[in-house]
Every structure is written in C-alpha cells, then in structure tokens.
Amino acid sequence: MTTQKPEIGKILTEAYQYWMRTLPFQLMFTVIYFSIYMFAAMYAFRYYGLFEEIQKFQNLFYSDSSAFLTKYAELMQTENAVNFSIAVLIIKSVIYPLNIGFLKIYRKLDIGAPLELSDLFAGFRGYHFIIFVAFALIWNFINNYLFIISLVWMPMFLLVPALIFFKNYNFFDAFKLSFQVFNKNALLMIVVVLASIIISFSGIIVFFFGLFVTFPFWNAVNYVLYKHLIADFEE
Secondary structure, eight states: OOOOOOOHHHHHHHHHHHHHHTHHHHHHHHHHHHHHHHHHHHHHHHHTTHHHHHHHHTTHHHHOHHHHHHHHHHHTTSHHHHHHHHHHHHHHHHHGGGGTHHHHHHHHHHHTOOOOGGGGGGGGSSTHHHHHHHHHHHHHHHHHHOHHHHHHHHHHHTTHHHHHHHHOOOHHHHHHHHHHHHHHSHHHHHHHHHHHHHHHHGGGTTTTTTHHHHTTHHHHHHHHHHHHHTOOOOO
C-alpha cells in the first residue's frame, strides 16, 4: 500500500480525464443501466398493485393536490409498497456490477490495451458477480434506510469493489483494507465522495438528460483513489 496522499483537486482532475476519454462507454452504461432499472421497477410497481391503487385517486392530483399527497403517503406505508421498495433495492443491486466494468476499462487505458464494449460487463463474470451483488445490497440498504451515517460509511466501503476485482480479495478482507485506508485518508475520501456525488448527479440540471453522461463519473473517482492509495494491480 502506498503512503502517497494526493490532493483532492488532483484526484478529481484525473478522474475527469478518465471520464472524458471514455464518454461513449459512459453513455452506453447509463442507457443499459436505466433501461433495465426502469423496466424492472415499473414491472414491480404493477406486480404489487401500486399502479392500480394510484389510478383510484389520480384525479385528485389536479383538483386537490394535498389530498392526493395524503393518499399517496398512506399507500406508500402499505405492505405492498414496502415489498416494492425492497424489490427496487434488489434490482439496483443486481445491475450494480455494471459499474465494475469501468475498473477494467480505466486499467486498460493505463496499460495501453484496446477497449471493447464487452469490458463493461466484467463485473458479471465468475463468482465475483455474487460478491458484487451482496456488496451492493449492503450499500443500498445503508443509503436507503440509514442515510444519516451513509456519508461516513460510504468512504469506508469505497475501495471494496476495486480490491475484490483487482486483488481477488474476499469481502471481509477487502472491507478491512478499505477501512484501514480510510482511517489514514478520512478527510480526503469524505470530501472526494461528496464532490463525486455532486458531479455525478449534476447532469440533472442540464435538462435532466445530462445525467446520462455525468452519472458514471463516480466510477472514475473510485478508480483514481484505488490507483493512488492502493496502487496494487494483479493482471
């Protein structure tokens, strides 16, 4: 493990450079990600009967918006709504390994290897797919239900996927090392995480569609942090 502590600006600048060099892959990622997410989520919404329930009072949206919001809030407290929320969490976790492909893509850029579209699906290959899904389940659960601690918890977890992908670590060893790195670089990692979240979702401001190219920026930040703070690749 390296003792180098790069500046926050250097991390974000380098991540931006990786992101810019792979814009076609960024766009392909978001198209695939959101297409699967929206299709599966809409299916689950109908499966649990929420679509039909909303239709019963949807006219209130135009005549009495406060009454509509009250009924909607009540609907979201039902058992079916809770089951739908769990289904969405699982859906997000199953497609999470799509993010792992960028670790391979950025590494191939560093070693001068040609990029292929199939690189995006590197996280779905082998038994690591199950580990990445399990990691995503934990990650999404914390973000959904324990948001207050997520801004500290996220930097602690941040390097786990890269350690699994590049060093073939199991989940617990990867988390242990990620936590050790966080302890030595807490302020750096927290600030970089906050900045990358803002940048990743900043595309919403640009007529929303900008999200399709800014959303994967998070992955570039993860790779650059691993490259500087771990710097151990096992090709």
